[in-house]
Amino acid sequence: MKDEKYEKIPNWKSDFPIERKEATHVSRREFAKYLGLLSGALAIGNGGIVIKSLYFPAEELKGEHYVCNQSDVPVGEMFQFSIEGSEIIPYILIHLEENEWRAYEQKCTHLACAVRYRADLDKIECPCHKGYFNPRTGDVLQGPPPRPLPQLEVVLKENQVFVKAKEPNKIV
Amino acid sequence: MSDYRRSQNEAHPNKTNTLMTGIILLLILFVSIQIWFLFGALNNALRENLAFAITTFVGSFILALASFWVLRYLPDPIRSEKGKAPERKDL
Structure with a gap:
């Protein structure tokens, strides 16, 4: 009889134990369970990246877009x-x-800050x-950016500047 | 009634503690590797590197399964002393 009485501790009571030993023990169990939960969440996140790149690839820029007149940019x-x-x-053009x-x-490949061209250094900063990028190729020269800047192809037509999506493997 | 589990616990009082620490360290290791995978996948897969994304996903999934499996070996919570005290008196 006594055993049954002590074994049946209601959930609300076991969630808020009074004794220190019991309390620390339960929190470690829960910590381990949360680590397991986090592990599952990270796996799902990784799966999300796969699904995104499989079914929702980044849309390519279509057609040519007018930017400005050639005389506007010395x-x-x-x-x-x-x-x-x-x-x-x-x-940026x-x-x-x-x-x-x-x-x-214009978004830096590190943390998406706005980059700018420094004519005095001849680098994109x-x-x-x-972080510094090569203004001719977009490659990383220095600093934390992990990837080159995404590039568009520039088309010049009758004193006007247009841009279009860069064809892969085309050397400019 | 003779209780093998209880006498073993009394003979090795630190066993539960060691087991718990081991499992938590193992879980931290798994989660750290998964964070590394996720970071790499975000950096590479967003630039259409699908093979890397799939490889890290498989690795991360296996590690998650291992994490869940390791939770099976979590030691049971120690019952309160209040519950045990009358039991000993009865014996």
């Missing part, structure tokens, strides 16, 4: 613009030399963590 200057698609993506133009996504 040599060594940068021009900011954005293209509205499923989301608004900011870009750089006039490197006469008839040499480049267009890159991310001011947040001092």
